[in-house]
Amino acid sequence: MSNKILTKEALIPGQTSMLVIDCPQIAEKARPGNFVILRIHEKGERIPLTIADTDPEAGTITIVYLVVGKSSALLETLKEGDIILDVCGPLGKPTHIEKSGxxxxxxxxxxxxxxxxxxxxxxxxxxxxxxxxxxxxxxxxxxxxxxxxxxxxxxxxxxxxxxxxxxxxxxxxxxxxxxxxxxxxxxxxxxxxxxxxxxxxxxxxxxxxxxxxxxxxxxxxxxxxxxxxxxxxxxxxxxxxxxxxxxxxxxxxxxxxxxxxxxxxxxxxxxxxxx
Ligand code: FES
CATH class of the missing domain: 3.40.50.80 (Nucleotide-binding domain of ferredoxin-NADP reductase (FNR) module)
Incomplete structure (x- = not known):
């Protein structure tokens, strides 16, 4: 698990960004509704973020965040190729999904x-x-x-x-x-x-x-x-x-x-x- 940021895209410049992160184990297990908790440095706040997409074959997860406080502003300073110290997940119960109409x-x-x-x-x-x-x-x-x-x-x-x-x-x-x-x-x-x-x-x-x-x-x-x-x-x-x-x-x-x-x-x- 490398936790490497493979791509970073500003969806709304200065406000909302999207990261595709290399996390093969999470990508394989995550289901819709699950979230991850990121930590950028050892004393950093733990940031919970719902998973926006996964690609189990590529071993990636996608997260989207709003730059709203210090920790998300710090996350925003990371660039493609940087490693996120911890990506913990998948967490939470997945969404209950069944064929219902x-x-x-x-x-x-x-x-x-x-x-x-x-x-x-x-x-x-x-x-x-x-x-x-x-x-x-x-x-x-x-x-x-x-x-x-x-x-x-x-x-x-x-x-x-x-x-x-x-x-x-x-x-x-x-x-x-x-x-x-x-x-x-x-x-x-x-x-x-x-x-x-x-x-x-x-x-x-x-x-x-x-x-x-x-x-x-x-x-x-x-x-x-x-x-x-x-x-x-x-x-x-x-x-x-x-x-x-x-x-x-x-x-x-x-x-x-x-x-x-x-x-x-x-x-x-x-x-x-x-x-
Ligand atoms: Fe600690 Fe839920 S975050 S009990």
Missing amino acids: TVICIGGGTGIAAMHHIAKGHHRAGNHVVAIVGARSKDLLLFCDELGSFCPELLIATDDGSIGHKGFVTEVLRERLEKDKSVSEVIAIGPVPMMEAVSKVTKPFGVPTTVSLNSIMVDGVGMCGACRCNIGGETKFACVDGPEFDGHKVDFNELRMRLAQYKDQEAASMDLFRR
Whole structure:
């Protein structure tokens, strides 16, 4: 396992990048929904990232990250040919995929990359995959060509209306659900408000809804409790019990609170890094 960065591509310059990393063992075992934890140097923070694609024959995995704090900014300094100190995975439970008919996969922002891997899994299982993607504007959409190559329906929503529906993915979703009562599942990956809003839309339709939680993680193997979340009144660990859970049972308020708990430290750390 070399953990060598084979290719690096700026998907949204200065904001979102994609790495193809040489990790044959992970590439062979990873399934849609799994994630990896990266560590760039010995004292570095452990960065959990959902796997966006794998190529078991080439022995590679693809990850996409948003440059949002010190650790992702540090990751962004690496170039093609550099080695990532640790790539640990595949972690988490893979997405439950079976032939079930029509599945709607929704991705927002960088979540589109992770959703792409799950959508591909459903397509391979023989499901009719409806992909709904959303971003602030056309330039911030990811993986549309890839999704369009295997999804019979690709629906787009942008805040500014630069492409597709002007508005939110939830409006597109509601319209699609009203038109077709046979949707077997909805899967949403992206910002917390989006996943919460999707779960609210699907509830009255009675459509099972899965969301992928981006909890703060440390060890990623169920020992530290950092990623705990409340699912239907029960405490679960996103790293080993998830990261995917029933969206109708997730306590999104608690998730939001836990995600914000180190905001000041994160900002101070980024500030120091920039100096
Ligand atoms: Fe430590 Fe999940 S990250 S228990």
